[in-house]
Amino acid sequence: MRIILVMVSSVDGKTTHPTIHGWSSAEDQEHFRTQKAKHPVIIMGRKTYDTVKQELQLNSKTLRIVMTKQPKALMTERVPGQLEFTDESPNVLVSRLERKGYTSMLLVGGSETNEAFLKEKLITDCFITIEPTFFGTGKSIFTPVPLDIALKLIETKRLNAQGTLLLHYTISYDHTNG
Numbered sequence: 366m367r368i369i370l371v372m373v374s375s376v377d378g379k380t381t382h383p384t385i386h387g388w389s390s391a392e393d394q395e396h397f398r399t400q401k402a403k404h405p406v407i408i409m410g411r412k413t414y415d416t417v418k419q420e421l422q423l424n425s426k427t428l429r430i431v432m433t434k435q436p437k438a439l440m441t442e443r444v445p446g447q448l449e450f451t452d453e454s455p456n457v458l459v460s461r462l463e464r465k466g467y468t469s470m471l472l473v474g475g476s477e478t479n480e481a482f483l484k485e486k487l488i489t490d491c492f493i494t495i496e497p498t499f500f501g502t503g504k505s506i507f508t509p510v511p512l513d514i515a516l517k518l519i520e521t522k523r524l525n526a527q528g529t530l531l532l533h534y535t536i537s538y539d540h541t542n543g
Contacts, residue, residue, distance in 0.1 A: 366459055367469040368487050370479060371400050372506050373494040379503030380474065392524035393494040396531060400492065401427065406462060406470035408432065410478035411439075411450075423447040430458065432478045455482045480507040483514070486538040491516065497528040514538065 373389045382388045411433035429448050436450035516534040
């Protein structure tokens with residue numbers, strides 16, 4: 366299965382800002398909408414879900430799965446075929462989705478969820494938008510753990526006059542940097 370990580374980051378590597386919304390460019394938001402339309406499954410962590418659930422627009426074409434340590438606490442919010450909550454490991458979840466016929470999914474954060482998929486060597490592609498700003502504080506794409514995983518740059522695209530960059534990488538778990 367292709368598992369595509371899609372994140373937006375400041376130049377100093379932060380994916381969150383105190384205002385939470387409204388800091389990414391319109392061009393990044395359009396890229397994100399395009400990616401969501403291409404993939405039938407979107408995976409996020411519970412903290413990301415809590416941040417976006419008020420704006421979440423569920424539909425029968427997209428299955429959203431929230432990774433959480435306590436899925437039973439959120440079962441009243443479940444919408445069969447559209448919104449699920451799970452405490453499965455990434456490997457178990459991906460196997461279940463593959464058995465159902467899914468071939469691709471988006472991974473949209475947060476840092477703990479991203480790290481769990483990376484540790485299990487499941488992420489195949491990364492689309493990272495770099496916004497021309499510094500935050501100084503905030504969360505990163507992954508929780509702070511030692512990593513040494515090689516990426517291959519596939520495409521670089523300038524999205525706007527301010528200098529927002531879209532980077533597309535593939536991941537090779539067979540060789541590391543160094």
